[in-house]
Amino acid sequence: MNEGMGRMATKGEGATPRERYRTQLRTEIKERAWEQIAASGASGLSLNAIARQMGMSGPALYRYFASRDDLITELVRDAYRSLADTMRDAAASGADLAGLGHALRTWALDDPQRYFLVYGTPVPGYHAPDDITTIASEIMAGLLDAAQPAGDPADASADAAAADPDEARLEAHLAEHGQWAADHPAAPPALRRALSFWTRLHGILSLELAGHFTGMGLDPALLYDTELQQLTRRR
Amino acid sequence: MNEGMGRMATKGEGATPRERYRTQLRTEIKERAWEQIAASGASGLSLNAIARQMGMSGPALYRYFASRDDLITELVRDAYRSLADTMRDAAASGADLAGLGHALRTWALDDPQRYFLVYGTPVPGYHAPDDITTIASEIMAGLLDAAQPAGDPADASADAAAADPDEARLEAHLAEHGQWAADHPAAPPALRRALSFWTRLHGILSLELAGHFTGMGLDPALLYDTELQQLTRRR
DNA sequence: CTCGTTCGTTAGAAGTTATAACTGCCGCAG
DNA sequence: CTGCGGCAGTTATAACTTCTAACGAACGAG
Incomplete structure (x- = not known):
């Protein structure tokens, strides 16, 4: 035809x-x-x-x-794509983990609803298409790349493991069940750093964008920077 | 009439x-x-x-x-109330910060959508009624109570401030602009602890409940416990 | 027992997503 | 340049939704 x-x-x-x-x-x-x-x-x-x-x-x-959900799905895809590009560009410009953190925040503040489309409340039944999860993996891979060269691996690993037995358990768990981002070659400490980077910055960002800091006279940027500082310091 | x-x-x-x-x-x-x-x-x-x-x-x-939004608002209020009661009961049972952390997680896992009704994606125009923000303050106050007695105040403060200049700046900022929770009598280190507790645990919880950890073979409970462990250790 | 308040009903307005059927025009093949 | 296939956009319609208005019926206080 x-x-x-x-x-x-x-x-x-x-x-x-x-x-x-x-x-x-x-x-x-x-x-x-x-x-x-x-x-x-x-x-x-x-x-x-x-x-x-x-x-x-x-x-x-x-x-x-095809439908309203179809349009929204495409917008979600574009949002993921935009975030992945932003992070990739930042990394290409020689940004370290702190740079990626700032890139993430400016991207989020640029359009809060776009951030929520990626990391916000999910619809219970919904399952993202495969290509979207692929982009998500791409984002995580970029994060792992940046988390890799921070601090001497052996040093940081021994340090964290010695300071906290649970920390050692988690790193071992990450090393074992690490089918992350299409088997990215990253040492357990880097996995741990990227994971903390993700969860902690998202915690602050999502609360800020949702307006939960308003009315308590708190500067979100200062909080974010401090958290990022502590995140990029070798522990 | x-x-x-x-x-x-x-x-x-x-x-x-x-x-x-x-x-x-x-x-x-x-x-x-x-x-x-x-x-x-x-x-x-x-x-x-x-x-x-x-x-x-x-x-x-x-x-x-009166309307659909009215019903939802009431459900949001009940969700806040439920969380506040859960945290209060845990504190009344002699739970420390770690105990509150576990109480928070079990409450969240018990009904993820209820958690998202409190901390999820907000509608841009919406402004919560005053009584809801009051309950939110109550939750924060309970957190501050639990964050207070952890470690010697002077010791921890000097420790964190010495290790990180930004950390000192943030604590000073918190002490200054601290109209938190109806002027709760908490020292800056306690404010900082409660804030980190909130943002970091929410970061992990919201990502877990949104399903962002599925497919990467990661045990959210272990991650949560490790973060909580690190949170309750004196820094 | 009576009467006012409240409850629940149906009818309807105004909005939504989505499908079906029809028209008209664009643009490519010959 | 012409003809026609296919695509664009239109209306009509169905099945939803929230929400208002007007009505009947039941309940309970006096």
């Missing part, structure tokens, strides 16, 4: 006018969707409202997205 | 039959709501579905809750 295609569907620049129009309209729909999400959250996203804003009526959008 | 009330509206046991029926039906509505939230999240809560389950039709529920 669709064998007689004039050009390859490369989706990029040199495509057929129809395809160019299609992708352009898709991105415009997504832009409107992001505006709505920033204003009312993901649950307040309305296809009809988007169509109204774009001057076309209701069901036209179903030519471009 | 409503002056001639037979008995005081004490809302408890000895009320007029109408009131007893009313409160009983309200709690049944909330129970069904919790079931739906556990199954489909807060955004999937449907008043019509609840009414259908209870054998009565649609708008009858508006006799008991």
